Amino acid sequence: MKTTHEEAPVIANLSQFDSRSGSLLERLLFNHRPWLMLACLLLTVFFVAQLPHLTLNASFQRMIPQDHPFVINFEANQDSLAGQGNVVRVVVENTQGSILDKDYLQTLQKISDEVYLLAGVNRPYMKSLWTPTMRWHGITESGLDEGQVIDSRYDGSADSLEQLRLNIERSGEIGSIVAGDFKSSMLLVPLLDIDTETGAPLNYGVFGAKLEDIRAKYQNEHILLHIVGFAKVVGDLIEGLAQVLVFFAVAILIAGLVVFAYTRCLRSTLLVLFCSLIAVIWLLGSLPLLGYELDPYTVLVPFLVFAIGMSHGAQKMNGILQDIGRGTHRLIAARYTFRRLFMAGLMALACDAVGFAVLLLIKIEVIRQLSLTASLGVAFLIFTNLILLPILLSYIGVGRHAAARSLRSEQAQLEETVRPALWRWLDLFTRRKVAAPTLLVALALGVGGFMVSLQLKIGDLDPGAPELRTDSRYNQDSTYITASYGSSSDVFIVMVSSAPQQCMNYALLERIDRLEWRLRQQPGVVATDSFAAFIKVMTSQLTEGNPKWISLLPNQAVINNLVKYAPQSLVNQNCDLSMLRIFLRDHKAETLQALVAEVQAFAAVNDQGDERFLMAAGSAGIEAATNSVVQKANREMLLWVYGAVILLCFLVFRSWRAVACAILPLVLTSVLAEALMVWLDIGVKVATLPVIALGVGIGIDYALYVLSILLLHLRSGESLSLAYYRSLLFTGRVVLLTGATLAIGVATWVFSPIKFQADMGILLAFMFLWNMLGALVLLPALASFLLKPEGQPQADLRPDTTSQPHAGRTTTKKTTPNPQRTLEKPL
Template sequence: MAGVSSGKQIEYPFLERLIFGNRGIVLVLFALITLGFGYAASHLEINAGFRKQLPLDHEYMKTFQDYEVEFGGANRVFVALMDSSGNMFNKEFFTALEAVTEEVKLISEVDNARVRSIFTPNTRFVEIVEGGFAGGNVIPANFSTTVEGFEPTDEDFEQIRANIVKAGVVGRLVAKDYSGAMVQAELIPETAAEGGKLDYQDIGDRLEDIRRKYEKGNITVHIIGFAKVVDDIADGARSVVAFFAIAVALTWLLLFVYSTSFKLATLTIFAALVAVVWMLGALQLMGFGIDPMNMLTPFLIFAIAVSHGEQMINRFRGQIFFGGLEEGTPEELEQRRGVPPLQAAQRAFALILIPGMVALLSSCVGFGTILLIPVDMIYELAVTATVGVFLCIFTNMVMLPVLLSYTQLSNLDRKRRYRLRQITAFDHIWALLAKLSRPMVALLVLAAGVTAWYFAHQHAEKMMVGDAQDGVAELHPEARYNVDSRLITDRFSLSTDIINVIAEAGPFACSENFKAMELIDRFAWEMSNVPGVQQAIALPMVAKLVNAGYNEGSPKWRS
């Protein structure tokens, strides 16, 4: 069966003279460019950002930005200490908890005013007594594990347990079964950080230092939060280099089996790797980093470059084996004679140039449409992919055919016979598929397609939007982060998935506008009854407690 479409040999005399008439200069130029891009790529940094994942032009995100300083952002870190004995009320645990609280405060990117644990002064209890209110810190002032010789008593721990209940922090700062406690921290806004970004890998490393330092004896440390996600993904991204090497090796092996030529397989892989190096270097020169969430983009560019490179070597083989396109019967092809490598490369260049450029430019346009999504991380993905595909035009359409022009294939007759067998190897499959075009068979195929579409449509509404598992989907279920996330979700009534709803109701609405407070209270009640919501906290809840205190603790003021 014939190979590809027929037609008169297309020629581009000017381009062919320019490129193939100056092959040495072209290769030297490509080598210098590759060295330059390679040097730039060596300075490429992993660049992640919390705000990069947000659609900042959305009206909800504009509200978030307006109140980020007053109410804090959503970039939180949770450090949970658990006691394997199941009871946190012991000196070892409280010593570790107090120390971890202070260690978290020492992280420069942490907003100290928004660090919370039962040891911080912003965690207080309030109770109603005969004279009105009484309150204080959950941890009494005379309880400090840092004081030399301090030995807490059972009475001290009973007092702390009572204060925890009064403060209403069970499930938030203390595990529901009192098997552990939490240190919550909020990172400073990225806009307030030096250079307008936070070093999440450094933050993650500092958190890991805390884990290693205090995870001993009965104490285990569990950490979740965006900073830890980025750090773990970045650590995993380093292993991507090994996976990339495996992908390159497997691709080379498949190309070798297909082409039976060490040289052709190697040149195709080489051209694809040059495209990847150019892309990474171009990103650094444009001021971008590589986001851990976009770590698969080099694989994408490599795959596209290999695909177009394979088309080039396929045309090159057709010219060098048969002197033209692989058309006609095997007997007719057997009578043809090939052309020298330089002529074969020129013809392959002429055949592939326009179709290849159109395909690659179409891919650029396709990736470019992603730029319409107003999220910085997706914007970087679109730029990375578009630039990478565009650069493939030069590496695959120009550099590769020049390299092929120098390629002398060994065992040419044996490779030629193997190619003849390849051309007809799947004729029986194409003949079988051709039968599907017969009217009755085609109707059955269409009916099967419509049936499949119907069932797919029925189940499409069940498609889950969002995370399908606990933790983060970018990491394996057994990854330490996801294990920590499941434990914290089970033991505490919170997770990193926190929604802040800000109500704008005019001046003094919190103290003088009953309707506004009532609406907020009703909204909080509605949200607390939504499946998946663990807890809802709103200002009216605090107001009810205060009003009850001013009225001798009367229950009617709590309703």
């Protein structure tokens, strides 16, 4: 075969090799190997020393979009909303009676005192039956009066218990702090973002563990504790980290065993694992230096870095294994492999980095942290897997038997007329009579997947904590609280602003009352509470509870007299902000969307001057803001990811046809992944949004490796069938190996007790498999219509004894194209 490419003969003796050959970068790296290894060793020691400083934690502030109008309103009025943001609810249930029991109340007092003293609790705003913030209001013999629900006169006697019942009924907290059936009561525990003892950020893992200690201390056959809130969700996720790490270890073990089964070379398999893990160690060690913590929602990043490293490392190992098998010295084999695959690997990692970096567009701190740490991990992979791994293999080499086995396998596959069944099946997709129906099926899948993906919802689709299993203790506790209390843990707060000392204006209260009535008609609303409702209740008490007076009296003097009795959870001290609290059945996306739309429509008509209806505070209000940001970012993020990946691919291949062959399979995977999320009832939210973008960045790796070798041989005049076959032998089989291996590894996550990890395992396994199939099936099918060989094509899949795809055959005349030069020539 006529060729214009550089010869790369088999060289067994280093003295016959020109160390000045190759690119400047290659000479710089391989001619100074000891110094480079020493630098990597020092970096590894340095980063290992930082690992003890790494902490696993989360932050409520990092989970919310700081630039969203809802959050800006919340932050601006946070002093008036203390105790209504990041809240933990602890419900203490009497399983054998009511709360009007001396022993129950004594236990409740001990629990209340211990929770009150926990570091991070915003103590002035904590509320329970035993705190001074729990007050009653009513008409007594001396007139309008108020007091603490459990005061200094309580002694546990029958009379004091009866007085307690009366005080609870007059407090207006039935359904809020006390269950309607009087079988349980709640501790409302607002949190700060800092540890009040140390001043450091609040450690939710430690806080959650302390709550569990309290539960274990006081829970028995008579007393049950139910605990919900953001801090408890994070605490449970951190507690389950040990199990998450077990599944990560299983995935790593599976990857190592499958690679070893393929190579039968222990040393090279361990080197691939070692270099991939070194990148993870560098990443984890750099986080404390950057002031970052490892978040339960970003704990997936180290495994993704490892998975990407395994994919690239296996490609380098495969190339060196084949060259050494032909008799090439291990150092020269390492340099040959570096020449062939460095540019493809660099561009693949650049696409990975772009997939991560685009997440910076999403203005939610936890996602931005994920973006930065993952991009940093990919940058480390350039050193550990594209540079350090070939250099280490240039010293250690591969096992003699493994190299000989690889050579025999390659010779047999190249020289035998009958090819392996899998290779013959994959070759069918290079022929238009098979490629055409394949592309039609792919198009049908894409259209069908797109129609299904239109039903993809934003936010949580399940009540409770979707990150945890339905039967988890947390979600069981959430179900109990929602069933027993009108004031669920999902609270949406509308802030009503006014001029100072004008919150009691009758016209404003009348509008609040009308909005409250409209919101109570929403199917997801359990109960509401507002300053206007408080005034109505107090007015009825002044009229001996006559039902016809349970309304807003158009008497400003009466209203002014009642303001001083209003609780701080409904109106601030300056009387320029009052709160309308809406307690929801759940925080599903459709529930929040309907609520937001109703408030927006009302505010558009009823905002007047300083009197405005502002959204939103409360856990559900913040969730609505987050959903809004995620919904906007979802499509924008994909457009930016694909735009960047297309640009990088075009810079590498200089051909729109080649770019189409690489990108279109990725598009199909993205569409089908979204359809899978619909089928599995997984919403797009902070935890799942990054995975969609990451699938594009990681998936392009497979296409780049296959397409780079395919184009190299097409440009040397080989037919598509033969060029594709050679790419299968060199990079394609490793794509098949790593895609299947990583898919199997992450598929084991489906058994994780953490539902978030199980969902991610399903999505990642699907993406690994479909991106692999796209590179091996759809790419050649597209190439059959878009790509053509240059020069005189060779016969399809016939033995070729005059040229091989790689450097040096000892039995034939061998020429090896230089991919770095060849890929610069457009089709």
